Amino acid sequence: MTTFLARRVVQAVGVVWGVSVIVFALVRLAPSDPITLMLSETASPQQIAEARHQLGFDQPIPVQYAIFVEHALHGDLGQSIYYKEPALGVVLRALPMTLLLGGLAFMISLLVAIPVGVLAAVRRDSLWDYVGMGLALVGQAVPPYWLGIVLILLFSVTLHLLPTSGSFGPQYIILPAVTLAAVLMPIVTRLVRSGMLDVLHEDYLRTARAKGLPERTVLVSHALRSMLIPLVTVLGLQLSSLLGGAVVIEQVFGWPGVGQIAINAVSARDYPVIQADVLVVSTAFVFLNLAVDALYAWLDPRIRISA
Amino acid sequence: MVGAGLLVVIIVVAAAAPLLAPFSPLDQAPPLNNRPPLWTDPSGGLRLLGTDPLGRDVLSRILFGARVSLLIGATAVLVAGSIGVVLGLLAGYVGGLLEAVIMRLVDTLLAIPFVLLAIVSVALFGQNLPGLVLILGLTGWLGYARVVRGVVLSVKAMPYVEAARALGGSPLRLVVRHVLPGVWTPVIVLATQQVGTMMIAESSLTFLGIGVPPSIPTWGAMIADGRAYVSLAWWVSTFPGLALSITVLAVYFFGDGLRDVLDPRLRL
Numbered sequence: 149m150t151t152f153l154a155r156r157v158v159q160a161v162g163v164v165w166g167v168s169v170i171v172f173a174l175v176r177l178a179p180s181d182p183i184t185l186m187l188s189e190t191a192s193p194q195q196i197a198e199a200r201h202q203l204g205f206d207q208p209i210p211v212q213y214a215i216f217v218e219h220a221l222h223g224d225l226g227q228s229i230y231y232k233e234p235a236l237g238v239v240l241r242a243l244p245m246t247l248l249l250g251g252l253a254f255m256i257s258l259l260v261a262i263p264v265g266v267l268a269a270v271r272r273d274s275l276w277d278y279v280g281m282g283l284a285l286v287g288q289a290v291p292p293y294w295l296g297i298v299l300i301l302l303f304s305v306t307l308h309l310l311p312t313s314g315s316f317g318p319q320y321i322i323l324p325a326v327t328l329a330a331v332l333m334p335i336v337t338r339l340v341r342s343g344m345l346d347v348l349h350e351d352y353l354r355t356a357r358a359k360g361l362p363e364r365t366v367l368v369s370h371a372l373r374s375m376l377i378p379l380v381t382v383l384g385l386q387l388s389s390l391l392g393g394a395v396v397i398e399q400v401f402g403w404p405g406v407g408q409i410a411i412n413a414v415s416a417r418d419y420p421v422i423q424a425d426v427l428v429v430s431t432a433f434v435f436l437n438l439a440v441d442a443l444y445a446w447l448d449p450r451i452r453i454s455a
Numbered sequence: 456m457v458g459a460g461l462l463v464v465i466i467v468v469a470a471a472a473p474l475l476a477p478f479s480p481l482d483q484a485p486p487l488n489n490r491p492p493l494w495t496d497p498s499g500g501l502r503l504l505g506t507d508p509l510g511r512d513v514l515s516r517i518l519f520g521a522r523v524s525l526l527i528g529a530t531a532v533l534v535a536g537s538i539g540v541v542l543g544l545l546a547g548y549v550g551g552l553l554e555a556v557i558m559r560l561v562d563t564l565l566a567i568p569f570v571l572l573a574i575v576s577v578a579l580f581g582q583n584l585p586g587l588v589l590i591l592g593l594t595g596w597l598g599y600a601r602v603v604r605g606v607v608l609s610v611k612a613m614p615y616v617e618a619a620r621a622l623g624g625s626p627l628r629l630v631v632r633h634v635l636p637g638v639w640t641p642v643i644v645l646a647t648q649q650v651g652t653m654m655i656a657e658s659s660l661t662f663l664g665i666g667v668p669p670s671i672p673t674w675g676a677m678i679a680d681g682r683a684y685v686s687l688a689w690w691v692s693t694f695p696g697l698a699l700s701i702t703v704l705a706v707y708f709f710g711d712g713l714r715d716v717l718d719p720r721l722r723l
Contacts, residue, residue, distance in 0.1 A: 159562075166563030174575055289704040291655045293662050294678050294696035297685055301693070305686045312685075392568035396659050400682070410571060411663055414578040422578050430566045437566075 149445060156441050160434045167430040171423050172216055176209065225427065226420030230413065235420035239406060239428045245315065246398070246405030247432070250390050252321060253328035254383075261333045265340025266367060269348060280337060287334035292393050296327040296400040313402035324401040331393040332386055339382050343375040350374075377448045384440035391433055459712060461705035469521035476515035477501070480672045484510030489688040505690040507680055513690060516672045517698050523673045524699065527588060528654040528706075534592025535653075536646050539599025540638065544630060546600065547607025554604070561597050569594045570659065577665040587666055591653055598649070602641045610634050640717045647710035651703040658699055674699045 200206050207215070219225070225236045268280035303323060304312040311320050347353065348371060356366045395407030402408070406425055413421040468475060477500065487496055487510040494502045504513040546554040564572075573590050580586055610616060616633050624632075660666030661675030669676060674695040681692030 162559070163563050163566050166559065167566055170563065170567070171575070174579055177579070285707060286700070286704065289651065289707055290700045291658055291662075291675075291678075291696060291703075293659060294692065294699070297678065297682055297692045298696070301685055301689050305689070388565060388568055392570040395568065395570045395574075396663060399663055407570070410574050411665075414574055414665060417578065419578070422575055426567060426571050426575055429568060429571055433568070434566050 152445050153442060156438055160438045163434050164427075164431050167434075168217065168220065168427060169213070171426050172213055175419060175423055176212070220427070225424040228413075228418055228421045230416040230418045230421065235418075235424035236428070238421055239409060239424045242404060242406045242409045243428060243432065245403060246391070246394050246407065246429075249321065249324055249328060249398070249403060249405060250394050252325040253394075254332065254390065256325055256329035257332035257336055260329070261336035262340055262372075265337045266344055266372065268337070268341045269344035270367065272345065277341075281341070284334040284337045287330055290330075292327060292331045293396045293400045295330055296323065296397055299323050299327055300400075313400075315402075315404055320401075321403075324397050324403050327400070328390065328393050328397050331389055335382070335386060336379070339379060340375065343378055344371060347371045347374055377444060380440060380444050380447065384437050384444070387433055387436055387440070391429060459709045461701070462709050465521060465702050465705060466525065468518065469525055472515075472518040472522055476512075476518045477503070478512035478515045480511060480516040480519040482511060486510065489684060489691070491688070492690050504694050505688070507677065507691045508684055508688070509680075511672075513677070513694055516677055517674070517695055520672045520674045520677060520695060521698065521702070523667060523671055524654050524657065524675075524702070527584075527591070527657045527667070528650045530588050531591035531595060531653040531657070532646050532649050534588060535595030535649065536599055536642060538592060539596035540603050540642060542596065543600040543603025544607060544634065544638075547604040547611065548626065548630060548634070557600065558604075561600060564594065564597060569656065570663075573660050574663075574665055577660075582665060582668055584667060584671070587657065587660065591656055595649060595653065598645055599642060602645060603638050606638045606641065607634050610637050644710060644714040644717060647713055648707065651706040651710070654699065654703055654706070 197206075205212065223236055224234065227233070228235045228238050231238050264280045264283075268277040271277055300312050300323065303310045310323050314320055353366055353370055356370050357363075394405060395410065397403070398405045398407035399411055406429055410422060410425045412418075413425065484506070487502075487506050488508050490496070490502055490506045492503060492505040492513075494505060496502060502512055502514070504517065507513055507516070542557050546557040572594055576586065576590050610633060613633075616629060619629055619633060657666055658673065658675030658678070661673050662679045664679065666675055667673045677695035678692045678699075681688065681690075681695075684691055
């Protein structure tokens, strides 16, 4: 297990490094000059040249990258032009909000998708199956942000049950989390269904039934458990959609997460914050994936041994 | 086949938008703003789906928006597919360091949520239509590369490929005659399904204000326009969203049907 994890950690660090190169390259490739943006419009050419020298922009690119990495390792990702404080701080303040939203959405989607998927598999080709799969298909076709607006229309504007936007209390997270959960639900439902269908006719289930175990025990303790492994892998892959979806949904509901920070930074041309945002989110994603891999390896010993 | 039929209808409607649309999609008329569906304006024109916050006819904008959405979706998939197939072929056929580099690139790009990558690009390079298609294409090639590489690796090991190589076949001939035929089916299935995903992606970016420039009517922009007025004028956001959902659903049905025809083994 330790060797497997160690190898995965090294890979993860490699990916984070790759992301830093891409982000660094993108900012340097931009046609507009970050320096002139960071200083006021009345800055003299001499002041601009001084700032350029101070921030290392007059150095060759490899040197600039080395400076960038050195600062990043000390937690310095530049100063936010808009917030006038360290960019990393701005992003780290918003990250827990996004993780909270994502985490809750993830749990809601599992709570709904697993039972629906199991029911669709067990009652294959029945009304349950068609309705479940139909909803999954529709769910994949509906744009998440539009679903959010429709839910606002229904639950806030018409029924006055929930607030439209912001984050001033626990009830404010319900609609955003449900909307984000709807992004994951279709794919998880389909996977649970197809995984269960594969497993339902296996011999060990026949044995369990022959032993006289109630069907519910057969399904939950035997069938569902063996399905967990492929489910966990796919969930790892869906993390990207979850994080990406969170960015859009935060905009619909005014949820103050990293997505909102990024969008505001674009209008304000706040490059340090944009850079920090991408780096932090990607790093979070990489390490979340690492946690998923560790879970996967713990669930299935064959993975630890063969890797 | 339902999907194919519906899709054909949508494409025809989109192409015929200038003939079908009762009003111009760009005509602003502030005194006529936020009128409900089935409202008749003072000059006698029936606004079937109402008007938006700037007085523009919602139905006409939906019809014209169909063209942009379909066009961007299809073009982005073409770009993504081309890049992905080429890189997948290179990775699978050449192997070695090139394959390692390409696969590491895939892993790295997968770590950055697509929306954030798009945000960064727009912030740095500005907002324009070719740029948007490029961004969508550059983030969409990953699936193709993986699939194509997989197929290449399995075909490469086949005896007939080894025989062809022994007989002196050039790499290009080997790729074209032996590898590509095995690659088309999964690529086409992936491509048709991705059109729907690209349409949703483009509309999400436009909704966020970093997609299609505001002068062009698109479904994402219409939904964004209606967000602020959702309590006053629910139709402004609702109808374009419905149109987009139905179109994407049609694309998925078509893709599923195509996959069942071409290769039922790929069924989920």
